[in-house]
Amino acid sequence: MPRFVAIASGKGGVGRTSLTFNLGVAMSLFGEKIVMLDLDLVMANLDVITGLLNPDVTLHDVLVRDKSIEDCVYEIENDIRVIPTGIHFETLKHINPNYISWNKIIKEGANYGDVFLMDIPAGINTNIFEDLPEDTEILIITNSTMTSVADALKMRILFNELDINILGFVLNMWYDDKFLLSPNEIESILEIPIISIIPYDREMERSLAMGRSLVEVNPSSPTSNAIMQLAADLLGETYEAIQPDKQTILNRLKKFVGLLPE
Ligand SMILES: Nc1ncnc2c1ncn2[C@@H]1O[C@H](COP(=O)(O)OP(=O)(O)OP(=O)(O)O)[C@@H](O)[C@H]1O
Ligand SMILES: [Mg+2]
Numbered sequence: 001m002p003r004f005v006a007i008a009s010g011k012g013g014v015g016r017t018s019l020t021f022n023l024g025v026a027m028s029l030f031g032e033k034i035v036m037l038d039l040d041l042v043m044a045n046l047d048v049i050t051g052l053l054n055p056d057v058t059l060h061d062v063l064v065r066d067k068s069i070e071d072c073v074y075e076i077e078n079d080i081r082v083i084p085t086g087i088h089f090e091t092l093k094h095i096n097p098n099y100i101s102w103n104k105i106i107k108e109g110a111n112y113g114d115v116f117l118m119d120i121p122a123g124i125n126t127n128i129f130e131d132l133p134e135d136t137e138i139l140i141i142t143n144s145t146m147t148s149v150a151d152a153l154k155m156r157i158l159f160n161e162l163d164i165n166i167l168g169f170v171l172n173m174w175y176d177d178k179f180l181l182s183p184n185e186i187e188s189i190l191e192i193p194i195i196s197i198i199p200y201d202r203e204m205e206r207s208l209a210m211g212r213s214l215v216e217v218n219p220s221s222p223t224s225n226a227i228m229q230l231a232a233d234l235l236g237e238t239y240e241a242i243q244p245d246k247q248t249i250l251n252r253l254k255k256f257v258g259l260l261p262e
Contacts, residue, residue, distance in 0.1 A: 002035075002110035002111070002113060002114055002115065002116050003114065003115045003116065003135075003137070004106065004110065004116050004118065004132070004133045004135060004136040004137065005023075005115060005116070005117050005118070005136070005137050005139065005234070006117075006118040006120050006132060006136050006137070006138050006139070007019055007020045007023070007117065007118065007119055007120060007139050007141060008120040008138055008139070008140055008141070008155060008159075009120075009122050009140060009141040009142060009148070009151070009152065009155065010122065010123060010140075010142075010148070010150070010151025010152050010153075010154050010155045011122060011142070011143075011147060011148040011151040011152070012122035012123070013122075014122075014141050014142055014143050014148050014172055014173070015141060015143075015172040015173055015198075015204075016119050016120070016122070016141050017038065017045050017046050017049050017119050018049065018204055018208060019141060019170065019172060019198070019227070020036055020038075020046060020117050020118075020119040021036070021046065021049050021050055021208075021213055022213045022214055022215050022224075022227045023117065023227060023230060023231055023234075024036050024080055024115075024117050025077070025080060025213040025215045025216060026213075026215050026227050026228045026230070026231035027115055027117075027231045027234070027235060028077070028078070028079050028080050029215070029228070029231070030231060030232065030235050030237050032079070032113070032114045032115050032235065033079045033081075033112075033113040033114045033115070034079060034080045034081065034113050034114070034115050034117060035073070035081045035082075035083065035109055035110060035112045035113035035115070035116050035117070036050070036080075036081070036082050036083070036116075036117045036118075036119070037059070037082075037083045037085070037105075037106070037109050037116070037117070037118055037119070038084075038085045038119040039085075039102065039118055039119060039120050039121060039125075039128055040085065040119070040120075040121035041059075041060070041063075041085060041086075041092065041095060041097060041100075042092060042121075043121070044084070044085035044086065044087065044119075046082060046084070046085070046119050047082065047084035047085065047086075047087075049208050049211070050076050050082050050211065051076065051210075051211020051212070052074055052076055052082050052084055052211075055072065055074055055084045057071040057072040058072055058084045058085055058086030059072060059083060059084065059085045059086055059105070060085065060086030060088060060091040060092070060095065061086070061091075062105070063091075063095050063100065064091055064094045064095060068108075069083065069105065069108040069109050070108075072084060073109070073112050079113075081112050081113060083109050097127060098127055100127070100131075101131070102127070102128050102131035102132070103131040103132070103133065106118065106131070106132070106133060107133060110133075118132075118136075122151075123151075124154070124155075124158060126158075126162075129158070129159070129162055129164060130162065132164060135165070136164065136165065137165055137166075137167045138159055138164055138165065138166045138167060139166075139167055139168070139169070139170050139195060140152050140155055140156060140159075140166060140168075140169040140170070140190070140192070141169070141170050141172050142169055142170075142171060142172070142186065142190075143171070143172060143173050143174075144171065144173075144174060144175075144177070144180035144181045144182070144183075144186065145180060145181070146181065149181055149186050149189055149190070152169060152186075152190055153189060153190055156169075156190050156191070156192055166192055167193075167195055167234075168192050168193035168194060168195035169186070169187075169190055169192055169193075169194060169195060170194075170195055170196045170197075170198060170230065171183055171186060171194060171196070171197045171198065172198045173198070173199075173200040174197050174198060174199050174200060175199065175200045183197055195230065195233065196226055196227075196229065196230040196233070197226060198223055198226045198227060198230070199222045199223050199226060200223075201214065201221055201222070201223035203217065203218050203221060203223070204223065214227070215227055215228060219242050220242040220243060220244045220245070221244075224242075225241040225242060228241075228242075229241070
């Protein structure tokens with residue numbers, strides 16, 4: 001049975017898609033076969049972020065044409081598959097979101113891996129939530145701002161009402177600032193466990209611009225280590241943080257100032 005993990009948030013722009021991609025890569029490094037799907041039919045960007053540009057067949061074609069999920073599963077790296085959602089507004093006109101059988105799509109897509117990661121559109125999408133497989137595990141993503149935490153709380157309440165299993169919340173883009181909410185404050189507001197604190201890292205944007213995950217581009221960064229640890233915790237694995245290679249940096253510096261031969 002594949003595992004269903006949904007990355008959700010109340011507010012947009014908190015880092016759901018970046019985390020979906022990086023978490024997928026991180027889980028694959030533990031040997032899991034990963035499938036990812038962006039459930040945002042209008043503003044999907046998982047395909048762009050994963051470097052999968054202009055795929056021939058997308059989920060939109062499954063919804064309006066005679067294509068099947070099988071036709072739009074793309075292996076972007078060994079054991080990492082993406083089902084792209086599509087960006088053609090013309091096609092969107094023919095899709096009525098109220099008549100989409102998300103449950104069927106999710107279960108079909110999940111056949112292509114051990115873990116099915118879902119990037120859920122921001123906000124309240126009851127038609128999607130009610131169609132999630134029964135054993136879906138939800139991760140609510142928030143930043144440390146009042147607005148994102150307030151919106152995360154709305155989501156937490158809604159998921160509870162719908163009886164959907166919330167694993168906890170991930171605090172993304174974290175940095176220490178006394179004007180922002182602290183991890184403990186957020187935990188006491190949301191009343192769900194804090195699963196991970198992922199630091200803010202400017203390299204995230206740069207790695208994604210190259211269509212690559214930060215976890216691969218800079219594995220020793222605190223952000224990559226936090227994502228690897230999150231993957232390990234979700235999979236019941238152990239992970240030892242990769243430390244920056246200070247000796248190499250120091251030797252390079254010594255060579256530069258002439259203390260070591262070139
Ligand atoms: N830990 C992080 N550190 C620094 N920047 C980050 C981090 N996580 C995400 N970002 C950046 O934040 C921006 C928003 O991220 P992303 O697109 O993943 O958010 P989203 O929640 O999926 O947004 P949307 O609601 O538009 O779908 C991106 O520019 C991304 O590179
Ligand atoms: Mg997104």
